[in-house]
Amino acid sequence: xxxxxxxxxxxxxxxxxxxxxxxxxxxxxxxxxxxxxxxxxxxxxxxxxxxxxxxxxxxxxxxxxxxxxxxxxxxxxxxxxxxxxxxxxxxxxxxxxxxxxxxxxxxxxxxxxxxxxxxxxxxxxxxxxxxxxxxxxxxxxxxxxxxxxxxxxxxxxxxxxxxxxxxxxxxxxxxxxxxxxxxxxxxxxxxxxxxxxxxxxxxxxxxxxxxxxxxxxxxxxxxxxxxxxxxxxxxxxxxxxxxxxxxxxxxxxxxxxxxxxxxxxxxxxxxxxxxxxxxxxxxxxxxxxxxxxxxxxxxxxxxxxxxxxxxxxxxxxxxxxxxxxxxxxxxxxxxxxxxxxxxxxxxxxxxxxxxxxxxxxxxxxxxxxxxxxxxxx
Numbered sequence: 001x002x003x004x005x006x007x008x009x010x011x012x013x014x015x016x017x018x019x020x021x022x023x024x025x026x027x028x029x030x031x032x033x034x035x036x037x038x039x040x041x042x043x044x045x046x047x048x049x050x051x052x053x054x055x056x057x058x059x060x061x062x063x064x065x066x067x068x069x070x071x072x073x074x075x076x077x078x079x080x081x082x083x084x085x086x087x088x089x090x091x092x093x094x095x096x097x098x099x100x101x102x103x104x105x106x107x108x109x110x111x112x113x114x115x116x117x118x119x120x121x122x123x124x125x126x127x128x129x130x131x132x133x134x135x136x137x138x139x140x141x142x143x144x145x146x147x148x149x150x151x152x153x154x155x156x157x158x159x160x161x162x163x164x165x166x167x168x169x170x171x172x173x174x175x176x177x178x179x180x181x182x183x184x185x186x187x188x189x190x191x192x193x194x195x196x197x198x199x200x201x202x203x204x205x206x207x208x209x210x211x212x213x214x215x216x217x218x219x220x221x222x223x224x225x226x227x228x229x230x231x232x233x234x235x236x237x238x239x240x241x242x243x244x245x246x247x248x249x250x251x252x253x254x255x256x257x258x259x260x261x262x263x264x265x266x267x268x269x270x271x272x273x274x275x276x277x278x279x280x281x282x283x284x285x286x287x288x289x290x291x292x293x294x295x296x297x298x299x300x301x302x303x304x305x306x307x308x309x310x311x312x313x314x315x316x317x318x319x320x321x322x323x324x325x326x327x328x329x330x331x332x333x334x335x336x337x338x339x340x341x342x343x344x345x346x347x348x349x350x351x352x353x354x355x356x357x358x359x360x361x362x363x364x365x366x367x368x369x370x371x372x373x374x375x376x377x
Contacts (some may be wrong), residue, residue, distance in 0.1 A: 004034040004068030006061040010075040012284040014042035017072040017093070019315040020053040023324065027054035031326045032067055033261035034058050041305040065089065070325055074314065075301065078099060088328045088348070092322065094134075096300075097345045098246045099273045105346075105360055112349035114234070114330060120244045120353070121321060121343030128243060130321070130343075132179050133313035136338045137283045137303045139183025139239065142266045143172075143191065145302070147266055149288060149295055150165050156295060157262030159234055163192025170295050171196065173229045175250055175275060176239035177218070180181035180268050184237045196229055216299035219252065230255045238267040240275040244345070244355035251276040261293035264271040271300040331371050347371055 003026055005018040018026075023033045034053040036296045037047055043206045047057050051245035053118060058064055065071065065084045075086065076095040084102065086197050088111075095117045097105060108115065118130040128135075150156035150170075163169045172188040174181045177199035189212055193263060199205050205218040206283045217372045219225055230251060236259075240247045247269040256265070256278045267279040274280075278291045284305055288297050303310040321340050324333045334341045344352050347370035 001070060002032045002034065002068050002158050003070045003072060003322070003326055004036075004058075004064035005039055005072050006036045006064040006081075007039040008074055009061070009078050009081055010301070011244055012304060013075050013121075013301055014285050014304045015038040015074045015311045016043050016045060016307075017074050017314075017316065018055075019043075019311050020045055020049040020055070021312075022055035022319055023050055023055040024317040025319065025323065026326055029323065029327060031348035032056065034080075036061055036064050040311070041067050043311045044091065045308075045311070048196060058073050060373045070322075070330065072305075072318075072322060074311075077104070077108065079104060082111075084112050085113065086288055088112045089112075090325075092116045092318070092325075094118050094131075096257070096271050097343055097353070097356045098244060099271075100360075102360055102362075105351075105362065108346065109349040114344065114348060115246070115344060115346040116340070116372075117345050117353075118318060119376060120345070122243075122339045124339065128179075129339075130314070130317040133362050134303055134310065135179035135241075136183050136307060137310060137313065138268050139180040139185075139237075140187050141302055141306065142239075142268060144173075145287075145297055146237075146264055146266060147191075149297060150234065150262075154286070155262075156264060157234060157260065157289065161188070161193055161235070169194045170234040171232055172235045172237065173198070173233035174237045175199075175231070176237060176241065176269075177201065177208050177240060180239035180241070181237070182208055184213070184239060184268075185212065185307070188235075193235075196233075198225065198229065202219075226250060227255055227258070231258050231260075233259065234263050236263070236265045236276075236290050237263065238269045238275040238279075240269045241272065242355065243354050246273040246309070246359050247275045247366070251278075253277045256294055257292045258293045259292070262295070264295040264297065267296065267298040268302070270298040276299060332370045334367065334371065 147161040152158035174197040269275040350370035
């Protein structure tokens with residue numbers, strides 16, 4: 001199989017879809033790997049590193065899309081890249097299809113594209129093994145980001161995310177006890193913060209309570225509690241995930257208006273639409289904005305700022321799946337691996353993920369039917 005990785009075209013996307021390690025692994029298995037020149041530069045992977053790994057360097061994204069059977073990238077396909085795609089292509093990426101413009105989704109359908117979302121590939125236990133390391137890093141980063149932006153010169157409340165004798169510790173409210181939420185809670189607890197985590201899943205809250213040895217306050221989500229907790233929080237971390245779907249708004253505009261001046265919201269769920277009503281996507285060069293005196297950080301690709309670590313983590317997590325796709329072929333690999341099959345948003349142009357289909361208002365069919373019948377056009 002020919003596997004290609006183009007340069008990422010999204011603004012401030014510094015990660016790369018294939019590292020030299022993963023490229024070498026695929027080459028050793030007899031596959032051809034194409035890397036667009038400069039694709040790994042921001043993550044400090046030089047073209048010569050890929051050449052030593054056995055990959056071929058090509059000099060345009062168009063050549064990658066024209067020659068590859070399987071494209072491995074980080075972010076979803078952008079509007080400007082649609083003319084480069086050839087019909088029937090399979091693309092692995094963090095597509096976040098539920099919040100992708102419907103017109104772009106329809107264009108991908110007309111091309112008969114197969115989209116495999118790293119964020120919804122699941123294992124036998126229902127875990128999301130490719131998304132998990134990104135979520136872990138985002139959760140850890142959230143506290144580092146908050147610590148900076150809470151400083152006075154950065155426009156924050158002028159507080160230290162730590163515990164000083166004689167001074168009450170800052171309060172960190174985490175919405176969601178999944179991977180992002182647990183990582184953020186661990187970091188905040190280690191800093192000496194007063195940490196509150198809310199979730200609807202009592203089992204997840206119980207697990208966090210045990211892991212933290214009771215140092216984290218856990219509570220079932222409810223409107224009254226959220227209103228009370230947001231009003232006292234110095235930092236709110238939004239870490240809500242509905243795999244394949246749009247995140248629900250948990251923090252309303254009224255709750256934000258009731259927060260303390262100079263406090264901060266980090267909406268890590270923004271890549272799936274955000275869980276705070278006042279959030280809007282920001283970028284790494286302008287990561288924050290202020291509403292009602294509350295600083296908002298809502299960068300969808302926040303781990304792009306740790307591009308080398310994130311790229312290596314993605315390569316490690318996706319390695320086994322990409323090897324199966326390359327060795328078996330896309331359709332056979334999807335038929336053989338239920339977890340990988342759960343990662344398919346679209347097969348041969350047909351929407352097969354019910355959650356994304358509902359969010360976009362598009363009809364959905366079974367994966368087996370899509371693989372059998374092919375492109376509806």
